Amino acid sequence: MKPIQVGLLGIGTVGSGVFNVLQRNQEEIRRRAGRGIEITMVADLDVERAKKVVGEGVQVVSDARAVIANPDIDIVIELIGGYGIAKALVLEAIAAGKHVVTANKALLAVHGTEIFAAASAKGVMVAFEAAVAGGIPIIKALREGLTANRIQWLAGIINGTTNFILSEMRDKGLDFAVVLKEAQRLGYAEADPTFDIEGVDAAHKATIMSAIAFGIPVQFDKAYVEGITQLSATDIKYAEQLGYRIKLLGITKRVERLGADGKVVGGIELRVHPSLVPSKRLIANVEGAMNAVVVQGDAVGATLYYGKGAGSEPTASAVIADLVDITRLHTVDPLNRVPHLAFQPHTLDQAMSELPVLPMSEVVTSYYLRLRVADQAGVLAKVTGILATAGISIDAVLQREADEVGGEGGAADGTRGIPQTDLIILTHDTREGTMNDAMAQMQALPTVLESITRIRKEELN
Numbered sequence: 001m002k003p004i005q006v007g008l009l010g011i012g013t014v015g016s017g018v019f020n021v022l023q024r025n026q027e028e029i030r031r032r033a034g035r036g037i038e039i040t041m042v043a044d045l046d047v048e049r050a051k052k053v054v055g056e057g058v059q060v061v062s063d064a065r066a067v068i069a070n071p072d073i074d075i076v077i078e079l080i081g082g083y084g085i086a087k088a089l090v091l092e093a094i095a096a097g098k099h100v101v102t103a104n105k106a107l108l109a110v111h112g113t114e115i116f117a118a119a120s121a122k123g124v125m126v127a128f129e130a131a132v133a134g135g136i137p138i139i140k141a142l143r144e145g146l147t148a149n150r151i152q153w154l155a156g157i158i159n160g161t162t163n164f165i166l167s168e169m170r171d172k173g174l175d176f177a178v179v180l181k182e183a184q185r186l187g188y189a190e191a192d193p194t195f196d197i198e199g200v201d202a203a204h205k206a207t208i209m210s211a212i213a214f215g216i217p218v219q220f221d222k223a224y225v226e227g228i229t230q231l232s233a234t235d236i237k238y239a240e241q242l243g244y245r246i247k248l249l250g251i252t253k254r255v256e257r258l259g260a261d262g263k264v265v266g267g268i269e270l271r272v273h274p275s276l277v278p279s280k281r282l283i284a285n286v287e288g289a290m291n292a293v294v295v296q297g298d299a300v301g302a303t304l305y306y307g308k309g310a311g312s313e314p315t316a317s318a319v320i321a322d323l324v325d326i327t328r329l330h331t332v333d334p335l336n337r338v339p340h341l342a343f344q345p346h347t348l349d350q351a352m353s354e355l356p357v358l359p360m361s362e363v364v365t366s367y368y369l370r371l372r373v374a375d376q377a378g379v380l381a382k383v384t385g386i387l388a389t390a391g392i393s394i395d396a397v398l399q400r401e402a403d404e405v406g407g408e409g410g411a412a413d414g415t416r417g418i419p420q421t422d423l424i425i426l427t428h429d430t431r432e433g434t435m436n437d438a439m440a441q442m443q444a445l446p447t448v449l450e451s452i453t454r455i456r457k458e459e460l461n
Contacts, residue, residue: 149297
């Protein structure tokens with residue numbers, strides 16, 4: 001049988017990995033796919049560098065549209081990245097009747113609904129295993145392996161850069177800015193690390209997983225996103241003392257409960273933020289630049305997916321898996337293929353109306369609070385009184401000397417010289433909006449000397 005012909009847009013780190021792995025494991029891949037898969041055309045602005053990667057026998061051009069226009073190309077791999085030209089090229093490839101493989105999580109998180117609709121209308125496939133968690137096959141697990149389950153929640157460490165930074169902060173007791181510079185020196189963080197450290201990259205991935213887990217459209221604009229830039233070594237050490245580790249988690253959860261107005265609140269939580277996780281949980285022990293995702297299903301219980309979330313060949317592994325899937329299903333009636341977002345389109349329409357993404361104020365979780373307060377009588381009573389009035393139940397209260405874990409015991413705002421202490425409070429579950437109101441009241445107390453640190457706590461039971 002004639003090999004499937006593939007056009008590759010962009011042959012940087014991941015593109016080179018795709019080409020090399022496909023060449024190295026060609027026979028194994030052919031046996032699994034049922035026919036050969038060959039990259040016969042590559043588009044890259046640096047034509048000379050691209051030619052050195054692919055060698056003889058592969059046509060290299062500078063114009064990506066020449067690949068799309070080639071009638072012999074069956075599948076287009078988009079590895080350009082970003083929202084701009086990549087979106088235009090993907091839609092043009094679909095319009096030309098080409099199947100598409102992409103690792104572009106930003107594109108799918110923001111424009112996925114439009115792209116999947118165009119692909120369905122044209123009868124072609126858009127595969128994107130590499131868009132989330134690199135080489136971990138989490139998309140296939142959610143979309144196919146767990147189809148018997150009603151997914152209840154998932155939580156993931158899905159950005160290796162931030163996990164490396166948090167691991168280093170915990171191991172070495174260093175503050176964020178110091179570790180970020182080291183991460184950039186070692187190549188774990190980009191020169192401009194904003195998307196990683198502000199949680200945007202993780203939110204793109206969480207948005208895609210949420211859509212597949214719950215059958216809702218991709219809705220990145222409704223995700224709550226908070227990064228790690230405000231975390232301090234002090235809080236990481238306090239968390240360790242309390243039996244927790246701090247991880248940047250992407251969390252999405254199906255919920256149904258009474259809201260503040262007494263009405264039933266039903267919908268999906270979609271959020272990315274630092275979280276205290278019990279150190280005994282497996283995911284709390286994922287260190288360095290590794291990724292992990294926990295998925296809770298009603299039938300299977302909790303399942304854990306762990307591995308490299310980035311890198312040339314791990315990501316290439318996922319891209320090639322998509323190529324094999326498309327090759328197997330190339331001649332199948334489009335109505336009998338696995339849906340892009342796991343649920344059939346008519347179910348998706350119902351899910352849009354029944355399962356809204358909830359605002360962060362309606363999220364219910366527990367909290368770690370750290371207050372730098374004046375060390376004088378009555379402070380604790382005032383703070384706990386505010387929480388009690390708000391109906392927030394306290395799990396534990398600890399008091400530590402302000403410099404016990406490296407704090408300077410003073411500030412530059414006129415509070416230096418005042419005896420101070422750190423008040424650490426763990427709460428039981430409460431609504432985020434309720435906690436926001438209580439924090440505003442506590443912050444207004446004259447004995448609270450600095451901005452209150454609030455980190456959400458996830459037991460992941």
